[in-house]
Amino acid sequence: MNRRDFIWSLTGATLGTIVPGPSGRRRQAGAAGGAEPDLVPTATGASGRVVVVGGGMAGATVAKYLRRWGGADVRVTLVEPHASYQSCILSNGVLDGSRSLRALTFEYDVLRQRHGVKVVQDRAVDVDPVARRVTTEGGRRLRYDRLVMAAGIAFDVIPGLESAAARARVPHAWKAGAQTLALRDQLRAMPAGGVVVVTIPPAPYRCPPGPYERACVLADYVKHHKPGARVVVLDANPGIVAEKENFTRAFGVTHAGVVEYHAGVTIGEIDATTLTVHSSVGAIAADVINAIPPQRAAALVAETGLTNAGPWAGVDVLSYESTIVPDIHVIGDASATTQPKAGHIANSEAKVCADAITRLLRGDGVDPAPMTNSSCYTPITAGTASWLSVVFVYDPVTRTMKPVGGAPTESRRASAEQYEEMLEWYENLMADTFA
Amino acid sequence: MRRIQLAIAAFGATALLGWLAPSGGQTASAPHPARLLASNCFQCHGPDGRSVSGIDSLAGKPAAELYEELLEMRNRPASRAIMNVHAQGYTKAQLRAIADYFSRQRP
Numbered sequence: 001m002n003r004r005d006f007i008w009s010l011t012g013a014t015l016g017t018i019v020p021g022p023s024g025r026r027r028q029a030g031a032a033g034g035a036e037p038d039l040v041p042t043a044t045g046a047s048g049r050v051v052v053v054g055g056g057m058a059g060a061t062v063a064k065y066l067r068r069w070g071g072a073d074v075r076v077t078l079v080e081p082h083a084s085y086q087s088c089i090l091s092n093g094v095l096d097g098s099r100s101l102r103a104l105t106f107e108y109d110v111l112r113q114r115h116g117v118k119v120v121q122d123r124a125v126d127v128d129p130v131a132r133r134v135t136t137e138g139g140r141r142l143r144y145d146r147l148v149m150a151a152g153i154a155f156d157v158i159p160g161l162e163s164a165a166a167r168a169r170v171p172h173a174w175k176a177g178a179q180t181l182a183l184r185d186q187l188r189a190m191p192a193g194g195v196v197v198v199t200i201p202p203a204p205y206r207c208p209p210g211p212y213e214r215a216c217v218l219a220d221y222v223k224h225h226k227p228g229a230r231v232v233v234l235d236a237n238p239g240i241v242a243e244k245e246n247f248t249r250a251f252g253v254t255h256a257g258v259v260e261y262h263a264g265v266t267i268g269e270i271d272a273t274t275l276t277v278h279s280s281v282g283a284i285a286a287d288v289i290n291a292i293p294p295q296r297a298a299a300l301v302a303e304t305g306l307t308n309a310g311p312w313a314g315v316d317v318l319s320y321e322s323t324i325v326p327d328i329h330v331i332g333d334a335s336a337t338t339q340p341k342a343g344h345i346a347n348s349e350a351k352v353c354a355d356a357i358t359r360l361l362r363g364d365g366v367d368p369a370p371m372t373n374s375s376c377y378t379p380i381t382a383g384t385a386s387w388l389s390v391v392f393v394y395d396p397v398t399r400t401m402k403p404v405g406g407a408p409t410e411s412r413r414a415s416a417e418q419y420e421e422m423l424e425w426y427e428n429l430m431a432d433t434f435a
Numbered sequence: 436m437r438r439i440q441l442a443i444a445a446f447g448a449t450a451l452l453g454w455l456a457p458s459g460g461q462t463a464s465a466p467h468p469a470r471l472l473a474s475n476c477f478q479c480h481g482p483d484g485r486s487v488s489g490i491d492s493l494a495g496k497p498a499a500e501l502y503e504e505l506l507e508m509r510n511r512p513a514s515r516a517i518m519n520v521h522a523q524g525y526t527k528a529q530l531r532a533i534a535d536y537f538s539r540q541r542p
Contacts, residue, residue, distance in 0.1 A: 044466075065474070069466065114537025296452045344478055350453050355471045371529075373521060389517050390476075406525040412515055421517075424488035425479050432477040 036072045037116045040422040044216055047073035048145035049136050049368045053124045053300065055080030055108060057087075057343035058332030059150030061350035066249070067115040072360040077142055078111065078135065079121040085434070088207065089178040089343050092217040095184050096382055102178055106434040114435070115328055124151075127304040129325045146357050148320075149306065149313070149330045150297035150350070153206050153341070158199075159269040159292050166272035170289045173214075174206060186288045193228035194287035196276050199267055200235040201294040204312070206333050208242035209388055211292055213237075214377040216247070219255035220381045231258055232286070234265040238293075241411045242340070243378065246386040247309045250414070256378060267291075297334035304328065309336030317364045317394065317401050320349060321358035329353050338400045339392055340350065340374055347433050348372035369394050372401060376421030380414035385422045389409045460483065469532035472525075476533065496511045497541030502535035 037041060050070075052063045055078050063078045070076075085106045093099030111117040122136040127147065134142045155174070161167050168290050173183040190196070196218055200211040215233045216225050222229035233251075240263075251259045268278040270291055270304040277284045277291075296302070296311030306313040313330040317337055322328045331353050332346035339345050349372060356366040375389045390408035392401035411418060467473075473484070479508065480486050484493030493501060494516060508522035522530070 069470070346474060347478055351471060352472045367471055371472060371475060371524065373478075373524065375479060375517065375521075387517055389520045391521055392526065409515060409520045413519070420489070424486075424490045427488035428481045428486055428490055429478045432482045433481065435487075 008045060017139065026333075037114050040067050040116050040359060041334055043073060044069070044071035044358065044362065045405065046070045046110065046358045048146060048361040049073070049359075050074060050076050050146045050357060051142045052076060052078045052148045052150060053127075053134065053146040054150035054298070054332070055082070055085055055119070055153055056150060057150055057333065057433055058086065058152075058344070058350045059148070060108075060111060061329060061347045062148050062150060062354050063117045064111055064115050064433070065354035066357060067117055069349050069354055070205055072116070074358065074361060075118070076116075077118045077120055079120050079136060079142065080106070080108070080138075083121055084108065086176040086180075087430065088174070088176045088210075089133060089429070090422075091173070091180050092214055092379060093140040094180045095173070095187060095214075096178070096217055096221040097184075098382060101176070101181065106430060108434075110435045111207075124300055126330070127300065129304065129328060130329060130393065131136065135357040141346045143272070145327065145361065147328045148353060148357070149298075149301055149328060149334060150332045150346075151300050151334050153295045153333045154298050155293040155295055156201075158267060158291055160271055160278075161291065161293075161380065163272075166270075169275075170270055170291050172291060172292050172293050174210075174295075176276065177190055181288055183288070186227075187218070188231065190222075190226055190287045190370060192226045194222075194226055195285065195286055196229065196231045196232075196288045196290065197286040198231060198233050199265075199270075199289070199290055199291045200233065200237065200241075202236040203241050205292070205295045206340055207376075208340050208342065209247070209376060210342075211380050212240060212247040212250075212291065213290075213380075215259055215261075216250050216255060216378075216380045217382075219258040223255070224382075229287075229317035230259070230260055231255075232284060233259060233261045234267065234277065234281065234284075235261065235263050236265060236267070237263065239263050241384060242408070243388045246378075246380065246410055246414060250380045254414070295333075297330075301330065301334045306330055306334075312336035317352075317399070318368065318370060319351040319360070321356075330356065338402065343373060344376055344429060345372060345374035348374070361418055368396075372409070377418060377424065377425055379419065384414040384416055385419040387412040387418060387422075469529070469536040472529055473536040476537075483540045485542070486542070492536040492542065494540035496537060497535045498531075498534040498538035499538050501537055502531050505530040505534060 087104045108119040124136040140395040171179045171182040173179045219231045251261045266280040275286045307315045315335045320329040320331045331349045333341040352370040371390045377385045377387045379385045388410045391404045395402040471541045486492040
């Protein structure tokens with residue numbers, strides 16, 4: 001992997017940052033001719049069929065590393081309905097115009113060509129854990145020895161937003177893509193002095209610092225483009241869930257007078273016609289509502305009978321194998337662990353899972369002491385960022401991943417230097433996941 | 436942790452020399468005992484420690500140099516730099532094994 005493997009594109013007139021473009025330069029190794037790609041060892045002693053459901057951060061990483069570590073005899077099929085992946089990470093940049101959606105888009109070609117992953121563009125609709133078979137919408141039947149569910153999250157419906165029309169009027173923008181563009185367009189169309197309401201669901205939800213980052217980016221945007229506008233944050237949680245020091249400072253100092261933060265708020269209903277949020281702190285009339293709904297594991301995870309920790313799937317964090325159904329592993333946001341639901345750690349969980357499956361397919365035991373880590377940079381303004389970081393170590397007593405030091409650490413402040421680091425972190429994270 | 440230390444001791448220096456960097460359609464050889472641990476660094480430092488951005492590459496750096504740097508960061512928990520936070524998470528033996536892993540990757 002080196003710089004030449006990417007088509008590089010300049011993006012963001014104000015930032016002028018370099019990011020890997022959406023399509024990797026094609027390397028014609030393997031795939032078509034039958035020979036294995038260079039990066040895949042010919043034999044490791046591991047052999048079997050693995051189906052991966054979902055091509056997000058967790059799914060792409062596990063598919064890649066199963067091939068890199070498991071070798072040619074570990075045949076990996078990735079089932080993903082979308083032709084490409086659009087990252088939630090840095091997608092707030094689309095809202096303030098600093099980043100294009102295209103710069104957040106990653107193709108599956110590199111997994112296919114460099115790592116010999118069979119990528120099937122289709123939707124998994126059924127899992128038969130007895131026959132060990134996945135059925136897709138397109139009628140494919142995929143047999144597996146091990147199945148990795150990296151299916152992500154589903155959204156609950158907020159009262160008032162039952163219709164598709166209502167949901168289009170009140171975007172969550174919590175999966176990057178059309179929703180992100182819809183929210184961006186609404187912000188652009190908003191009058192000066194307008195009101196943006198952001199609602200935050202109860203934890204756990206995808207990306208703990210994300211909603212607060214969203215509020216900061218929106219506040220910075222309206223300050224510059226919609227003078228007099230306010231961002232009202234209605235948080236279902238009793239307080240800021242992640243990076244409390246930095247976001248408290250951001251709301252109270254950096255964005256003072258723009259962000260109005262309320263904790264412990266219950267949302268009764270959202271009226272998508274009048275754009276009114278009915279909540280425990282009153283009825284708030286808005287110009288734009290960004291309602292982030294409560295979340296649960298993707299429907300197929302529940303339908304397969306994998307959920308046993310509220311709406312999430314319990315797993316053994318030594319291998320991410322389901323605690324209910326054998327031979328099925330659940331990684332990323334759909335699983336219930338002590339780790340956050342976020343892209344960087346999904347990559348980390350995926351590697352533990354790939355290593356464990358490789359060992360299991362070789363007839364060995366799994367690593368008894370895996371470690372993972374989470375690092376997350378969050379923009380506070382269009383030119384500064386903070387970070388949150390934690391290393392997890394396996395605790396054999398509780399059989400959970402324990403944060404070293406007891407809790408995540410956050411940066412002392414937001415800085416321009418960290419903003420640059422954020423862009424560099426993103427490039428390497430995405431290269432590790434998709435290239 | 437103990438298992439990794441044992442694994443390294445068992446392999447010994449000469450066996451370590453026999454490991455190939457994971458490239459070029461290699462055939463079966465025992466994976467480096469710190470492969471999974473070291474993969475925790477890839478998210479920020481690039482796949483196999485080969486950075487595609489301004490963050491430092493780790494691949495091919497001398498093990499002693501990497502270990503010294505990691506140890507220095509581990510000894511300064513109060514600085515609250517992001518790498519110091521990460522270095523706290525690992526034992527010295529783990530850091531030594533991680534440094535060894537990256538020193539064996541092609542730059």
